[in-house]
Amino acid sequence: MENILEIKNLSKKYDDFKLENINLELPKGMIMGLVGENGAGKTTTIRSILNMINVDSGEIKIFGLDTKKHEKEVKEDIGIVLDDSFLSEYLTPKDINKIMKKMYKNWDEKIYFNYIKEFDLPENKISKGFSNGMKMKLKIAVALSHHPKFLILDEPTAGLDPVARNDLLDIFQDFIEDEEHGILVSSHITSDLEHIADYITFINKGEIIFSKDKNELIDNYGIVKCTEDEFKKIDKDDYLMMKKRKYEYDLLVENKSEFKKKYDIDVIDNANIEEIMVMYIKGGK
Amino acid sequence: MNLIISNNSETPIYMQIKNKMKNAINTNELKETEALPSVRNLAKDLRISVLTVKKAYDELEQEGYIKTVQGKGSFVIPRNKELVKEEQIKTIEEHIDKIIKIAKITDISKEEIIDLFNYLYEEE
Numbered sequence: 001m002e003n004i005l006e007i008k009n010l011s012k013k014y015d016d017f018k019l020e021n022i023n024l025e026l027p028k029g030m031i032m033g034l035v036g037e038n039g040a041g042k043t044t045t046i047r048s049i050l051n052m053i054n055v056d057s058g059e060i061k062i063f064g065l066d067t068k069k070h071e072k073e074v075k076e077d078i079g080i081v082l083d084d085s086f087l088s089e090y091l092t093p094k095d096i097n098k099i100m101k102k103m104y105k106n107w108d109e110k111i112y113f114n115y116i117k118e119f120d121l122p123e124n125k126i127s128k129g130f131s132n133g134m135k136m137k138l139k140i141a142v143a144l145s146h147h148p149k150f151l152i153l154d155e156p157t158a159g160l161d162p163v164a165r166n167d168l169l170d171i172f173q174d175f176i177e178d179e180e181h182g183i184l185v186s187s188h189i190t191s192d193l194e195h196i197a198d199y200i201t202f203i204n205k206g207e208i209i210f211s212k213d214k215n216e217l218i219d220n221y222g223i224v225k226c227t228e229d230e231f232k233k234i235d236k237d238d239y240l241m242m243k244k245r246k247y248e249y250d251l252l253v254e255n256k257s258e259f260k261k262k263y264d265i266d267v268i269d270n271a272n273i274e275e276i277m278v279m280y281i282k283g284g285k
Numbered sequence: 286m287n288l289i290i291s292n293n294s295e296t297p298i299y300m301q302i303k304n305k306m307k308n309a310i311n312t313n314e315l316k317e318t319e320a321l322p323s324v325r326n327l328a329k330d331l332r333i334s335v336l337t338v339k340k341a342y343d344e345l346e347q348e349g350y351i352k353t354v355q356g357k358g359s360f361v362i363p364r365n366k367e368l369v370k371e372e373q374i375k376t377i378e379e380h381i382d383k384i385i386k387i388a389k390i391t392d393i394s395k396e397e398i399i400d401l402f403n404y405l406y407e408e409e
Contacts, residue, residue: 029325030335173329195292198336215337219297270295 002064004028004150004182010048010058019044019206022058026199029179031172033193033214034186035277036203042186043083045203046154049184050080062150076105079148081139081156089128093121093138104146115141132159140168144175151175153185157192165189169196190273194218200273202280209280214273221276222256225249225267234263241283252279286314290331298333302341310350310361311369321351321359 003025010022019041026032034042047053049060051067060067062074087096093116101107116123119137121130127138136159143151151172157165173196175181187193193200194214201211210217224239231242231249238259239251252275253259256268271279286309290301309315321327324342328335342359345351353359388398 169332173332176335177325177329179325195332196334198334213336214334215297215299215340219299 002028003061004030004063005032005049005184006059006061006064007045007049008059010045010055010060012044012048012053012055017041017044017206019048019055022048022203022208024201024208024211026182026184028182029176030198031176031183031185031196032199032201032211033190033197033273034184034201034203035188035190035193035273036186037277037281038188040203041206042203043154044206046082046152046184046186049152050075050078076146077149079143079146079151081136081143081151081153083154083158085135085139087127087139087142090126092124092126093141094123096138096142100142100145106146108145108147111147112141112145115144133161133164136160137164140171144171149181151181151183151185153183155186155188157187157189165192172196190277194273202273202277204280217273217276218270220255220257221271222253222259223269223271223275223279224251224253224256224259224263224265225269226251226265230263230265236285238262241279242285243279243283250279250283252276252283288327288331290333299337299340299344302327302331302338303344306341306345307348307350310364311372315361317361317363319361321361323358 005024005026007022007024010019012019017039022041022045024032034045036042044053048055048058049062049067051060051071063077065074067074087099091099097109097112100112101109113123116138119134119141121134121138121141127135130138136156140153140156143153157168160168169192172183172185176183185193185197197214199211200214200217202209225248226234228249231251234251239253241252243250252271253268256270259265260268288302288305290298292298294301296304306315306321315321321342322330324335324338328338331338342351342353346353346359350362350364351359352362384398387393388395
């Protein structure tokens with residue numbers, strides 16, 4: 001499988017925060033969810049991919065092209081949704097169409113106005129008065145209307161109600177029906193990604209903890225619940241993280257069936273992405 | 286074909302798909318050489334990830350139920366009739382095992398079971 005996105009050894013240091021040695025690969029035709037706490041480095045990673053910040057080191061390729069050398073070409077084929085809008089709030093959806101027509105060679109106003117209609121957005125009102133959900137929908141309409149091949153979205157579901165989030169997931173799945181397409185989407189609402197993402201990349205304190213096939217995570221990871229006596233008998237290499245609770249010890253294990261074979265412990269729960277995340281952030285060894 | 290996937294089941298989603306497809310093939314709901322839905326279409330319709338469907342199809346292929354042709358899709362492989370029968374017999378054995386267990390718990394005799402079987406069999 002060819003990769004739509006490749007990041008090698010990306011690093012960027014700020015005074016109070018650093019991204020360290022980020023490596024990522026996203027094959028074509030797939031959706032990758034980027035998860036992590038607020039401030040973990042999701043947005044910095046996305047901004048680095050888009051060449052919006054100067055990185056200290058590393059190589060980023062989109063469609064196999066170096067994003068520094070081929071920035072213009074690459075960006076022509078990417079649809080972007082960022083947290084802060086680059087569009088003035090004093091523009092109407094109609095004004096935005098005029099601007100975008102000049103920005104993108106492949107801008108398709110028919111598609112754009114279709115989305116505006118589908119999303120129930122008023123064409124002739126400035127977006128300042130829009131609700132958060134409407135503003136997000138406007139950004140998404142803009143991101144999708146120049147026939148992009150790769151969508152990069154930073155927290156697109158934040159501020160959307162459940163129905164709108166659901167609609168957005170439908171749009172993603174329509175988009176990914178074309179095998180040449182790809183989506184990188186960050187979110188701290190992990191349940192949105194749990195269904196549709198093919199890969200989950202978990203970033204914490206500027207480092208990638210894992211980047212994995214989602215099935216592998218959901219099917220294999222587990223949370224073992226045991227007593228203190230049981231815990232004392234468990235080899236430190238056999239679990240990833242431990243959290244002591246009032247009545248039990250919770251252990252995050254990488255492979256629940258292997259663990260079951262080795263230890264006689266009754267309660268091993270399936271772990272969802274959120275639980276895995278929390279164990280990594282709050283747990284210890 | 287109906288394909289109902291539970292999000293709250295203990296069984297992983299790919300396994301649910303695999304089992305349902307197997308069942309559909311064994312009961313001839315999916316006929317020999319018939320095409321399965323494409324990976325991407327099924328993912329979209331079930332609202333699950335592409336890799337999940339792919340994993341189910343890959344395992345079905347490994348187990349000899351379907352064949353995937355690059356660029357064309359996945360198809361049900363014509364099955365060896367003996368093999369299918371063998372599998373059905375195995376399933377029947379499992380059910381009979383259960384019947385015997387229940388019968389022993391409640392002290393129902395072998396004769397009673399056979400009578401019951403004959404009676405129901407004639408009615409079919």
